[in-house]
Amino acid sequence: EIVLTQSPATLSLSPGERATLSCRASQSVSNYLAWYQQKPGQAPRLLIYDASNRATGIPARFSASGSGTDFTLTINSLEPEDFAVYYCQQHINWPLTFGQGTRLEIK
Amino acid sequence: QVQLQESGPGLVKPSETLSLTCTVSGGSIRSYYWSWIRQPPGKGLDWIAYIYYSGITNYNPSLRSRVTILLDASKNQFSLELSSVTAADTAVYYCVRHGGMVRGGKDAFDIWGQGTTVIASS
Numbered sequence: 539e540i541v542l543t544q545s546p547a548t549l550s551l552s553p554g555e556r557a558t559l560s561c562r563a564s565q566s567v568s569n570y571l572a573w574y575q576q577k578p579g580q581a582p583r584l585l586i587y588d589a590s591n592r593a594t595g596i597p598a599r600f601s602a603s604g605s606g607t608d609f610t611l612t613i614n615s616l617e618p619e620d621f622a623v624y625y626c627q628q629h630i631n632w633p634l635t636f637g638q639g640t641r642l643e644i645k
Numbered sequence: 646q647v648q649l650q651e652s653g654p655g656l657v658k659p660s661e662t663l664s665l666t667c668t669v670s671g672g673s674i675r676s677y678y679w680s681w682i683r684q685p686p687g688k689g690l691d692w693i694a695y696i697y698y699s700g701i702t703n704y705n706p707s708l709r710s711r712v713t714i715l716l717d718a719s720k721n722q723f724s725l726e727l728s729s730v731t732a733a734d735t736a737v738y739y740c741v742r743h744g745g746m747v748r749g750g751k752d753a754f755d756i757w758g759q760g761t762t763v764i765a766s767s
Binding site: 539570572574580581582583584586587588593625627629630632633634635636637638639 | 705
């Protein structure tokens with residue numbers, strides 16, 4: 539099973555700042571990595587697939603990069619609605635697995 | 646647009662079987678992979694199982710002995726059965742869609758149901 543480790547666990551920033559979230563895989567996942575955003579009481583929402591492709595309707599301030607074992611999600615100029623929990627997920631090997639999440643909170 | 650809706654009992658007694666159904670609306674259940682994912686209270690996300698409309702299935706090894714996933718194309722539904730539940734199975738259960746046959750389901754989860762809370766308690 540591929541283990542995904544996200545860092546930091548919690549990130550405290552202010553609106554307008556840039557957020558950088560990391561995800562490291564225990565073995566290479568090539569570019570088969572996705573990022574999700576989850577707000578309280580809601581289902582996760584797909585942000586990024588195949589490591590760097592924005593899903594339909596996702597604002598351009600969300601960008602992502604990486605391949606192999608190290609991945610980054612960047613959110614430029616944080617909006618109030620961006621404060622949530624973010625999960626990475628590998629979709630190359632079964633069982634598909636998620637990271638433990640990074641909580642992005644308002645400073 | 647495609648929407649998913651979970652349904653089923655919100656309370657299951659320990660040792661009994663949890664049964665959930667996901668209804669797909671706004672599109673066909675054919676040509677895609679469909680999964681169940683759960684999230685225990687305050688915790689992260691765990692993939693449980695997938696089914697392809699042809700009947701291909703795959704299960705998380707951690708739950709394989711207790712899980713069955715089924716699909717009824719005539720009703721545009723798929724379902725989850727989890728036997729011998731314990732308190733550890735208390736979670737929000739999501740049904741989700743992911744890719745087609747091209748990548749054998751190895752795609753991101755692009756459409757999610759709203760989730761249904763299941764509590765395993767006597």
